[in-house]
Amino acid sequence: MLAGTTPSSRDLKYPYMAKRLACMVISGAANADCLNILQPALLHQGTLIEMKEEFELLESTFRKAGFQEEITTFLTIDWYINVLARIRINAFRIELVASSYEDLLSSAAASVSCDSSVGNAVYMLPSFYNHDCDPNAHIVWLQNADAKLKALRDIEEGEELCICYIDASMDADARQKILADGFGFECRCLRCLSGD
Ligand SMILES: C[S@@+](CC[C@H](N)C(=O)[O-])C[C@H]1O[C@@H](n2cnc3c(N)ncnc32)[C@H](O)[C@@H]1O
Numbered sequence: 001m002l003a004g005t006t007p008s009s010r011d012l013k014y015p016y017m018a019k020r021l022a023c024m025v026i027s028g029a030a031n032a033d034c035l036n037i038l039q040p041a042l043l044h045q046g047t048l049i050e051m052k053e054e055f056e057l058l059e060s061t062f063r064k065a066g067f068q069e070e071i072t073t074f075l076t077i078d079w080y081i082n083v084l085a086r087i088r089i090n091a092f093r094i095e096l097v098a099s100s101y102e103d104l105l106s107s108a109a110a111s112v113s114c115d116s117s118v119g120n121a122v123y124m125l126p127s128f129y130n131h132d133c134d135p136n137a138h139i140v141w142l143q144n145a146d147a148k149l150k151a152l153r154d155i156e157e158g159e160e161l162c163i164c165y166i167d168a169s170m171d172a173d174a175r176q177k178i179l180a181d182g183f184g185f186e187c188r189c190l191r192c193l194s195g196d
Pocket of ligand 1: 038039089090127128129130131132183184185186187188189
């Protein structure tokens with residue numbers, strides 16, 4: 001699992017995770033290509049330009065920290081872009097679930113305003129779950145960043161496990177827009193096909 005606490009600026013959460021992964025590679029805790037198995041996002045030209053600027057900052061941070069070149073040879077712009085492309089569509093926002101009814105109400109309100117997020121993480125197996133606007137499973141976090149998969153109804157043997165990447169209470173047009181903009185696909189789940 002690659003995890004990172006939420007930095008003050010939301011725009012920096014993914015670069016922060018790439019920096020974390022770079023540290024894990026340098027310390028021997030992860031391989032530089034460990035995310036390559038995951039599906040990458042399609043990146044637009046403007047995003048690539050931003051990533052080049054971010055990479056220069058990251059590279060200079062490691063240079064200033066005095067790391068020897070031999071242990072940072074993996075740290076290239078191609079590595080950074082490949083990592084970011086995978087983090088962008090595979091990272092989960094970690095929200096700890098409520099333990100009491102009062103907590104439930106306040107955590108629901110915090111979730112809507114994104115205040116309940118305690119960090120972001122990429123998990124290898126959950127990254128392979130596809131999206132459905134009427135999912136049969138849900139990822140939850142009870143006390144820490146260990147993700148648990150919770151069934152939302154009876155699931156037949158052999159049935160695909162699907163989770164919902166977004167807020168399923170939105171109408172069909174809003175869901176399609178967010179999935180197209182954020183994840184680059186047109187959702188053709190039964191709910192969307194029926195226009196619900
Ligand atoms: C987190 S990955 C899910 C695993 C991915 N299908 C794989 O084989 O590695 C998210 C990507 O899967 C595809 N995907 C997930 N749910 C989908 C759906 N309901 N309809 C079409 N494509 C979907 C999209 O390309 C999306 O960007």
